[in-house]
Amino acid sequence: MANIQQIAQKAGVSVATVSRVLNNATSVTQKTRSKVESAIKELNYEPSMLGRNLRKSESRLMLVLLPSISNPFYNEIINGIQNTAISNNYNILLCETDSKPERENIYFNMVKNKLADGIISMDPTVNMQKLNELAENHPVILCSEYEEGGCIPYVTIDSELAAYQAVKHLIKLGNEKIALITSDEKFLYARLRRAGYERALKEFHLPIREEWIYHTKELEFQNGVQAMRILLQLEEKPTAVFAVSDTLAIGALKALNGGLKLPHPIAVVGIDNISFSNMTNPTLTTISQPMYKMGLLAAEMLMDRMKGKKVESMILDHELIIRESTMG
Amino acid sequence: MANIQQIAQKAGVSVATVSRVLNNATSVTQKTRSKVESAIKELNYEPSMLGRNLRKSESRLMLVLLPSISNPFYNEIINGIQNTAISNNYNILLCETDSKPERENIYFNMVKNKLADGIISMDPTVNMQKLNELAENHPVILCSEYEEGGCIPYVTIDSELAAYQAVKHLIKLGNEKIALITSDEKFLYARLRRAGYERALKEFHLPIREEWIYHTKELEFQNGVQAMRILLQLEEKPTAVFAVSDTLAIGALKALNGGLKLPHPIAVVGIDNISFSNMTNPTLTTISQPMYKMGLLAAEMLMDRMKGKKVESMILDHELIIRESTMG
DNA sequence: CTGAAAGCGCTAACAA
DNA sequence: TTGTTAGCGCTTTCAG
Numbered sequence: 001m002a003n004i005q006q007i008a009q010k011a012g013v014s015v016a017t018v019s020r021v022l023n024n025a026t027s028v029t030q031k032t033r034s035k036v037e038s039a040i041k042e043l044n045y046e047p048s049m050l051g052r053n054l055r056k057s058e059s060r061l062m063l064v065l066l067p068s069i070s071n072p073f074y075n076e077i078i079n080g081i082q083n084t085a086i087s088n089n090y091n092i093l094l095c096e097t098d099s100k101p102e103r104e105n106i107y108f109n110m111v112k113n114k115l116a117d118g119i120i121s122m123d124p125t126v127n128m129q130k131l132n133e134l135a136e137n138h139p140v141i142l143c144s145e146y147e148e149g150g151c152i153p154y155v156t157i158d159s160e161l162a163a164y165q166a167v168k169h170l171i172k173l174g175n176e177k178i179a180l181i182t183s184d185e186k187f188l189y190a191r192l193r194r195a196g197y198e199r200a201l202k203e204f205h206l207p208i209r210e211e212w213i214y215h216t217k218e219l220e221f222q223n224g225v226q227a228m229r230i231l232l233q234l235e236e237k238p239t240a241v242f243a244v245s246d247t248l249a250i251g252a253l254k255a256l257n258g259g260l261k262l263p264h265p266i267a268v269v270g271i272d273n274i275s276f277s278n279m280t281n282p283t284l285t286t287i288s289q290p291m292y293k294m295g296l297l298a299a300e301m302l303m304d305r306m307k308g309k310k311v312e313s314m315i316l317d318h319e320l321i322i323r324e325s326t327m328g
Numbered sequence: 329m330a331n332i333q334q335i336a337q338k339a340g341v342s343v344a345t346v347s348r349v350l351n352n353a354t355s356v357t358q359k360t361r362s363k364v365e366s367a368i369k370e371l372n373y374e375p376s377m378l379g380r381n382l383r384k385s386e387s388r389l390m391l392v393l394l395p396s397i398s399n400p401f402y403n404e405i406i407n408g409i410q411n412t413a414i415s416n417n418y419n420i421l422l423c424e425t426d427s428k429p430e431r432e433n434i435y436f437n438m439v440k441n442k443l444a445d446g447i448i449s450m451d452p453t454v455n456m457q458k459l460n461e462l463a464e465n466h467p468v469i470l471c472s473e474y475e476e477g478g479c480i481p482y483v484t485i486d487s488e489l490a491a492y493q494a495v496k497h498l499i500k501l502g503n504e505k506i507a508l509i510t511s512d513e514k515f516l517y518a519r520l521r522r523a524g525y526e527r528a529l530k531e532f533h534l535p536i537r538e539e540w541i542y543h544t545k546e547l548e549f550q551n552g553v554q555a556m557r558i559l560l561q562l563e564e565k566p567t568a569v570f571a572v573s574d575t576l577a578i579g580a581l582k583a584l585n586g587g588l589k590l591p592h593p594i595a596v597v598g599i600d601n602i603s604f605s606n607m608t609n610p611t612l613t614t615i616s617q618p619m620y621k622m623g624l625l626a627a628e629m630l631m632d633r634m635k636g637k638k639v640e641s642m643i644l645d646h647e648l649i650i651r652e653s654t655m656g
Numbered sequence: 657c658t659g660a661a662a663g664c665g666c667t668a669a670c671a672a
Numbered sequence: 673t674t675g676t677t678a679g680c681g682c683t684t685t686c687a688g
Contacts, residue, residue, distance in 0.1 A: 001465075003664090003665055003666085004665060004666065005665080013674075013675085014674065014675045014676075015665090015666080015667090015675090015676095016667080016668080016674070016675060016676080016677095017673090017674060017675075018666095019666065019667055019668085020667095020673095020674085022666090022667095023667085027673055027674085028673075028674085029673065029674090032673080032674080046437070046440040046441055047441060047665080047666075048382075048441060048442045048664090048665050048666075049438070049441040049442055049443040049665095049666095050378075050381050050382040050385065050387065050441075050442045050443070050664080050665070050666085051382055051664075051665025051666035051667085051680090052665075052666055052667075053378050053381075053382075053443075053666090053680095054376075054378040054379055054381075054382045054664085054665080054666075054680050054681065054682085055665080055666045055667050055668085055679080055680050056666085056667070056680085057378065057680065057681095059378065061421075069397060069403055069406060070400070070403045070404075070603065072398070072400070075397055075398045076398075078397060078424075079424070082424060086431070086434065091421065091434075091438070092421075092422075093389075093419065093420075093421050093422075094397075094420075094421075094422040096406075096407070096410060103414070106414065106419075109374070110377070110419070112374040113374055113375060113376055113377040113378075114376045114377055114378045114681095115377040115378070115381075137329075220603075221603060221604075221606070221607050250607055251607065253607075253609075254607050254609070257609045275398065275548075275549060276549070276578075276604055276607075278549070278582075279549050279578055279579065279581075279582045279604075279608070280607070280608070280609065281581075281582070281585045281608065281609035331680090331681055331682085332681060332682065333681080341658075341659085342658065342659045342660070343659090343660095343681090343682080343683090344658070344659060344660080344661095344683080344684080345657090345658060345659075346682095347682065347683055347684085348657095348658085348683095350682090350683095351683080355657055355658085356657070356658085357657065357658090360657080360658080375681080375682075376680090376681055376682070377681095377682095378680080378681070378682085379664090379680075379681025379682035379683085380681075380682055380683075381664095381682090382664050382665065382666085382680085382681080382682070383663080383664050383681080383682045383683045383684085384664085384682085384683070385664065385665095442665095
């Protein structure tokens with residue numbers, strides 16, 4: 001592999017001039033430029049980013065932390081991040097933590113080691129203390145999951161309101177026994193969505209019964225299946241279910257169809273509007289999050305941060321999408 | 329941020345010694361080591377990978393090219409790649425090309441520019457000519473999609489056989505009118521799967537009718553829905569459908585349920601065994617690919633390549649998973 | 657066992 | 673407009 005020296009020699013100019021050509025500096029005569037360019041072609045030269053990165057002390061890489069790419073919720077967010085990043089000459093490194101602290105540490109170190117310029121975390125399981133420490137010296141943005149009252153800027157939706165609206169929709173349909181399938185309440189979104197669920201129930205004077213609230217360990221389909229099966233074993237069965245993610249809701253739907261015959265179909269609502277939610281049978285009523293926009297904004301915020309600008313947290317709008325799973 | 333110089337100064341040793349401590353060289357007395365270590369702690373020092381990478385002329389990053397992460401088929405493969413990479417001190421950079429050549433070029437350049445040490449391509453839309461050129465000077469592995477008779481090592485399954493077995497399964501169930509939903513035949517897997525489909529039909533003296541073969545533009549759910557709708561409009565409707573991916577098959581299933589009443593249910597088989605395939609109603613019969621293993625092997629092959637070893641292409645086993653969509 | 661020094665490939669300040 | 677040169681932070685050879 002040729003280096004900048006060899007190009008300079010071949011073209012009969014200095015390395016500085018080659019560098020100027022490489023970086024489209026204006027102060028190069030067309031004649032010199034051509035000389036350099038033909039030397040580059042001749043030697044099949046590709047400038048090394050390693051040298052440039054060291055010199056400029058940047059990597060133009062941003063890290064995107066997420067627990068697992070198997071949750072399609074992240075797909076569109078990632079698209080948003082990626083498109084924004086690329087158009088700003090950045091690249092993204094997708095980092096699956098699998099909710100393992102060791103993994104997380106690897107990625108934190110990449111930032112500390114200058115191998116990445118900043119980090120967008122979408123991982124609810126992230127170690128907030130460590131992330132806060134990192135954020136003192138490095139650009140960090142939270143996306144979707146965030147810390148209340150924390151100092152890291154975030155972009156998210158109003159989870160409490162979303163849950164409230166989802167449950168209210170179920171109530172308006174005449175349901176009075178509404179179950180909640182949620183995940184571990186160590187996660188803020190789970191606490192907020194539960195709060196929204198309870199607010200709706202209270203507002204309509206409906207009972208909040210612990211046995212109708214099921215906590216899953218993860219957000220995989222199977223967790224939703226499992227949850228629904230348990231709820232169906234109750235003496236007093238719910239007539240409707242609100243799940244805090246589409247993956248759980250889809251699992252619940254699966255447990256419902258082909259299961260025991262019930263006097264009434266059980267209505268189901270999810271959150272996220274993942275693409276698969278329109279392929280289930282029945283199709284899933286859900287709250288749509290502006291995933292692409294969240295990703296786009298998170299990336300913009302990160303880049304502002306990297307430039308040293310201050311950025312404000314944002315809360316985006318969501319929308320109830322009514323489909324077959326709540327149409328009896 | 330402290331650098332190695334400052335540590336050396338603080339510890340009263342040379343930078344060489346600090347470097348030795350950093351890299352666990354044996355030839356450092358415990359006493360010197362402690363001095364250095366406490367200096368590191370005191371200054372909160374983190375070694376810069378930028379310097380190391382330049383010096384060693386490696387990035388310990390591998391690129392993973394795929395058309396879109398929204399196809400869950402890639403999830404498990406990526407897990408396999410990632411786990412292998414991490415345990416070898418590598419990181420992966422997921423690269424969505426969106427089937428756009430500009431995107432692809434960005435990633436190829438990262439390898440040329442030394443920003444990445446090698447590349448695993450799972451992108452059927454990849455520009456094979458350019459990839460071959462790249463492979464002359466850089467480590468490249470193909471995963472899933474490959475080039476027949478090409479010189480880039482690959483890991484894949486026997487697509488022709490998989491398709492043959494899927495269709496044979498439909499035939500054994502008594503189906504004689506079997507449609508094929510496939511994608512553009514510029515892709516090798518599409519050609520191979522069609523070949524398997526035709527081999528099975530011929531073997532049982534069943535007709536191959538062009539109107540029962542539908543080509544989709546992409547592999548999204550919606551493409552499958554669309555395809556099935558067209559097939560249902562035919563005068564002579566097929567009684568079974570083989571789709572070359574689970575996403576298409578799931579779309580087909582969706583078009584089928586809630587649609588017009590048919591004398592017999594239409595059987596559907598897919599390929600991939602993505603996690604959704606078990607959540608549809610009915611659940612999907614499919615050919616399971618060993619996705620995790622494919623990813624694992626691809627990563628190992630790439631690392632061997634990066635060490636300069638020769639590697640052999642591999643064809644892995646698949647398996648027919650029978651579920652409700654072919655159980656009438 | 658430790659230090660001095662060269663150098664990886666590039667950019668940018670300064671000089672000409 | 674172009675060249676000279678210092679140096680980004682690290683590893684590694686060679687000497688001691």
